[in-house]
Amino acid sequence: MTQGPSADPGVIDLLGLLAYAELGSFFRLADDAGLAPSLRTKGQLAGLAAAEQNHYQALRGRLVELGVDPEMAMAPFVGPLDSWNERTEPQSWLESLVKTYVGEGIAGDFYRKVAALADEDTRVLVEDVLAETERAEFVAEQVRAALEEDPRLAGRLSLWARRLVGEALSQAQAVAVDRPRLAALLARDEKVAEKAKKAGDSGLGDLAAVSRMFASLTEGHAARLTAMGLAE
Structure with a gap:
């Protein structure tokens, strides 16, 4: 299967990365369901796992629509995401839940x-x-109940x-370095581009640019901690 003429390389990378991430989330949530302390939570986690599988299929379908082999699009991200999961192996069911919410959230x-x-279709998906x-x-x-x-x-x-x-920041840096066409999408953000220019960055795929991008996401992270009853 060949890449369609209208497929943006950065978009293909984004969809491939997210598709593999969703596939991994499905397996982790399914595992968490097996470890859940009650039938109610087992059922809830099984439902969340099913939703992740549906998300994976939607992303895979979009790649096919764009004329891209989904497995080839995901392949470059297997190593980085598997490595991140190995480095952040939870030691308890609660830690696994926090990882699902915080790590994957940011x-x-x-x-x-x-x-x-x-493009609009990609953004909506x-x-x-x-x-x-x-x-x-x-x-x-x-x-909150556990606390x-x-x-x-x-x-x-x-x-x-x-x-x-x-660890999520380190993962993003590694991916940006290895897949500059994904990071190149950020060049369309005038504010990010201007900050990179003033800082003397040679390109938006370098570590400094990605770090600045993640620095802007701290509000979302803080909100997640608050929702769980945790503090910085």
């Missing part, structure tokens, strides 16, 4: 930022895929959330 904020600079209301409410509810039962968990989970953000 990465999702970055994907949205990039998608906003792509990415926004739909990354809508996390149901998942966010479930995780926040579970974490009420054992307030001592707050410190450990806050540190874990901070580590996840740092």
Whole structure:
């Protein structure tokens, strides 16, 4: 299958990256469902996993529409995402939930930022895929309940959330370096481009530019921590 003439290389990278991320989320949520402490939570997590599978299929379908082999589009991101997951292996069910919400949440904020600079169809699809209301409410509810039962968990989970953000930033930097055509989408953002120019960056795919991008996402991260009853 060949790439369609209208397919933006940066958009193909974005869709391939997000498709593999959603596939991974499906497996992790399915695993979490098996470890859930009650039948109710098992069922809720199974439903969330099914939603991630639907998101994966939607992204895969969009790649096919663009004349792109979905597996080839995802292949460059298997290594970086698998490496991130290995570095952030949860040690408990609660840590796994926090990872799903915080780690993948801040990465999702970055994907949205990039998608906003792509074509309208891509932006709408990415926004739909990354809508996390149901998942966010479930995780926040579970974490708050656990903290009420054992307030001592707050410190450990806050540190874990901070580590996840740092690892997510490292992941984004690695991807931007390896896939400059994805980072090149940011060149369409005049504010980011101007900051890079003033800082003397040679291109938007370098580490400094990606770091500045993530620095703008701290508001979303803080809101997630607050929702779970955790502090910075």
